[in-house]
Amino acid sequence: MKNRILQMSTFFIVMFALALMSPLMVQAKTLRVAIVAPSASNDLAFTQSIVDGMKVLQKNRSIEVAITDGTFIVADAAAAIRDYAKQGYDLILAHGSQYGGSLKEIAPKFPKTAFAWGTSANTFGLSNVSSYEAASDEGGYVMGVMAAAMSRRGAVGVIGPIEVGDAKLYVDGFIKGAKAQKPGIRANVNYIGSFSDVALAAEAARAHMSAGADVLTGTAQMVVGAIGAARSKRAAWFGTQANQTELAPEIVVASQVYKWEVVLKKIIGDFDRGVLGGKMYEINLKNGGLVIEFNDSYKLSKKVKKAGLKAIAGIKNGSIELR
Amino acid sequence: MDSSFALFIVVATIASGIRLATPFLLASLGEALGQRSGVLNLGVDGVMLISAFGAYYAVLKTGNLMYGLMIGIAIGLLLGLFYxxxxxxxxxxQGVSGIGIYLFGLGMSDLLFQKLVGTPRPTLPFMPLDIPVLSQLPILGEMLFQHSLIVYIAFGLVPIMSFILNRTNYGLNVRAIGENPEAADSLGVSVILTRYSTLIIGNGLAGLAGAALAIEMGIFQQNLTNAMGFIAIALVYFGAWTPKGVMIGSLVFGLVQAIVLQCKSFGIIPRSASDLAAMTPALITILALVVVAKRFRQPAALTKPYVRGE
Structure with missing residues (x-):
């Protein structure tokens, strides 16, 4: 009888220990993540932001990351997403608003694979698709406030790609911020119709400056051209997605930096708990997913910086509502 | 909007159109030369991309813009020889080979950029030339005489190429080979050498176009040309294979782009129609191509390899 009790006790202790260890065992397993993104991994903009976010998570966990970047062509991205799913990757990140249609078609065919895409709030009602979004209008608002406060000619210019996703949010937030700071300000917006046309973005910046804008901003990977044009005329620049200071330290005032690791951590945590999708995640100023990084080498007036910091505080404490 | 401000915007738009037209003009002049001799090169964009990277990297390392231009041209010449x-x-x-060159250029330029540079790093861009007296002229000064050196090189090449094609023996040989290589060969003109020369020079101009683009903006990025080379090929058809026609086509394309940009900047084109407006330059080019295709004939020997006796 004693032996039987001892055997039973040992069995329960082992089972209890295994139960306690199981999450650790799951975590110890190398997670295989694939990223499919439209531009280069080091574009100082949209794609780099997700790659950098994943690198942060890799410091604390074993994650194998495969990247297919430069897939401006949606069909190429779709082929890459499908290939990664066939290869058995655990989580596939389709990092581009333009990839939604492809994902909607591919994801149901791989029900055991977790997919996440952004920037969007749409999961298509699929249980293995999550979406993530940047509340880029928050940073846009802050930048707009500062841009209006520092514009001497009463005009600011915005260069956007296509009016979708976080680009649209950022642009709308920027305009709202500029108008809130200076209601009479002229805020010109130019969506050039492309995420990749660097030359056209440069010319759009010149068009804004010829129309009187002395402070510019822009979003998406083609803005490197616009920053160059702004630099040649010494117009101030506000960046977004990644810190763009090194592209033109003499004109970049501040950048809204995406810290995707905030949502990636949640997505992976849910994956560990067996949740493959069906959720929407967001980075914003309050949860630390969006950070305003100032360029210390730019001589920004205290008054302008104060206005920016006040806007950040207002958004965080809810006194400024954007939507 | 008062009249002086409206005039200012018109001037800025035309200046912008000229700048935008320049890389198209250089690339399409080169392509026109090749096509006049009977060889189609769909790889223009690839040549532009590798040359753009070469020029950018040279400027990044040396800080010398002219050195960058030379490297860009040299890469174009070499790729022309290869093609x-x-x-x-x-x-x-020819069609498949050209696509091969394009894909090679697209991949190789990105690979070299990733391996040798990594994150985009700005270089010194071309500054506008301050041409004495002319640049100070009212209206015309800003519109025509405050551009960078490369703009004047591109537009200066138009009469030079017209002269070469229409008034020299070499030009006559090029045109003859593009129309009837057998007849030209029977008269002692070397079809092989002439076609080699047009392709080498033509790709050299594509290389210059790529170099100009990268240096003008002071940056390189993956797929920097954004299919400009393919638009340049379309502009050769638009321009009916003549330097003057190609220049007009490039200017139309550049000016329409500039007008759309300005109209969007001033809110004349509503944001809801923004994407539609972005298509305008391409739509106009397609319409013009339809008109031109009915009125002009392409070189008779275009895309046909020449074999003596066959």
Missing amino acids: AFITITLRAE
Whole structure:
């Protein structure tokens, strides 16, 4: 009888220990993540932001990351997403608003694979698709406030790609911020119709400056051209997605930096708990997913910086509502 | 909007259109030369991309803009020699070979950029030339005489190429080979050498176009040209294979782009129609192509490899 009790006790202790260890065992397993993104991994903009976010998570966990970047062509991205799913990757990140249609078609065919895409709030009602979004209008608002406060000619210019996703949010937030700071300000917006046309973005910046804008901003990977044009005329620049200071330290005032690791951590945590999708995640100023990084080498007036910091505080404490 | 401000915007738009037209003009002049001799090169964009990277990297390392331009041209010349060897000596199908060159350029320029540079790093861009007296002229000064050196080189090449094609023996040989290589060969004109020369020069101009683009903006990025080379090929058809026609086509394309940009900046084109407006330059080019295709005939020997006696 004693032996039987001892055997039973040992069995329960082992089972209890295994139960306690199981999450650790799951975590110890190398997670295989694939990223499919439209531009280069080091574009100082949209794609780099997700790659950098994943690198942060890799410091604390074993994650194998495969990247297919430069897939401006949606069909190429779709082929890459499908290939990664066939290869058995655990989580596939389709990092581009333009990839939604492809994902909607591919994801149901791989029900055991977790997919996440952004920037969007749409999961298509699929249980293995999550979406993530940047509340880029928050940073846009802050930048707009500062841009209006520092514009001497009463005009600011915005260069956007296509009016979708976080680009649209950022642009709308920027305009709202500029108008809130200076209601009479002229805020010109130019969506050039492309995420990749660097030359056209440069010319759009010149068009804004010829129309009187002395402070510019822009979003998406083609803005490197616009920053160059702004630099040649010494117009101030506000960046977004990644810190763009090194592209033109003499004109970049501040950048809204995406810290995707905030949502990636949640997505992976849910994956560990067996949740493959069906959720929407967001980075914003309050949860630390969006950070305003100032360029210390730019001589920004205290008054302008104060206005920016006040806007950040207002958004965080809810006194400024954007939507 | 008062009249002086409206005039200011018109001037800025035309200046912008001229700047935007420049890389198209350089690339399409080169392509026109090749096509006049009977060789189609769909790889223009690839040549532009590798040359753009070469020029950018040279400027990044040396800080010398002219050195960058030279490197860009040299890369174009070398790729022209390579393409000529494939299509003329090996007689490979021109369309497929051109696409191969494009894909090679797209991949190689990105690979080199990732390995040698990594994150985009700005370089010194071309500054506008301050031409004495002319640049100070009212209206015309800003519109025409405050551009960078490369703009004047591009537009200066138009009369030079017209002269070469229409008034020199070499030009006559090029045109004859593009129309009837057998007849030209029977008169002692070397079809092979002439076609080699047009492709080498033509790709050199594509190289210059790529270099100009990268240096003008002071940056390189993956797929920097954004298919400009393909638009340049369309502009050759638009311009009916003449330097003057190609220049008009490039200017129309550049000016329409500039007008759309300005209209969007001023809110004349509503944001809801923004994407539609972005298509305007391409739509106009397609419409013009339809008109031109009915009125002009392409060189008779275009895309046909030449083999003596066949």
